[in-house]
Amino acid sequence: MHYDNFTELAAHNDTRILRRGKRYLEFSKGSRMSWRTNGKNTILKINTLFAYGYGFRANYPFPDAKDQRKSNRVFFKRDLFSKLETALDGHGFDGRACLLKSFCTAILDVDKPQQKSGMLFKLLKLIFSLEDHEKHHMPYLREENCQQILHSHCPLSFDSISPYTDDV
Known part of the structure; x- marks a missing residue:
């Protein structure tokens, strides 16, 4: 390699636009x-x-x-919620009430220091927390409605999972 052309090559690389095509996971x-x-x-x-x-x-x-x-x-998160709601309905629970209760638990309870903070709880919080751009798909979920939702008729709640499933 000749070093006389090095500055010319470097100048050409600065102006060149690099692109990488989309790659799909199959x-x-x-x-x-x-x-x-x-x-x-x-x-x-x-x-x-x-x-x-x-x-x-x-x-x-x-x-x-x-x-x-x-x-x-x-694959959107709302598709997962819809399928989860259908599965809960199929098992005799009110799917929408259980999903809303999970969202409110993720919003209110999991970050408290006295609550569990193990891997399972963090994973469930990640699944059941909404970003700002996702909130318009579920307009019925609001933080001010959480006290009413938490006392709904859904017996399931991920904040009362057995302590043996996570860090003690």
Whole structure:
């Protein structure tokens, strides 16, 4: 390499616009993502030998690469909420009330120092917190309505998850 041309090459690189095309993440056919949470409650306070366990698993099948390219589909958080609401309705709960209760719990309770602050609670707070640009999709969710929503008829709440599922 000759160093006489170095200044000329450097000047040319300063004016050149660099671009990188869009790259898509593609999964092989039949791929899926799964999330599993397990918990345990002790029956006797003497030791943890006698306990009952419970678990929850969610599967999300990734779309086929051809189908994804055809529809150029984007996955929004509101799609997840809609499917979660439908799943809760199917199990006999009021899906909308449970979602709203989760949002209000994420807004009000999780950041308090006396609350749990482990990984599971942080993950649920991340899922159930709304950015400003997402709030117009759920106009019925307002912070001033949270006291009414928290006392709704939904028995589920992620702030009362067993302490064995997270950092103690």
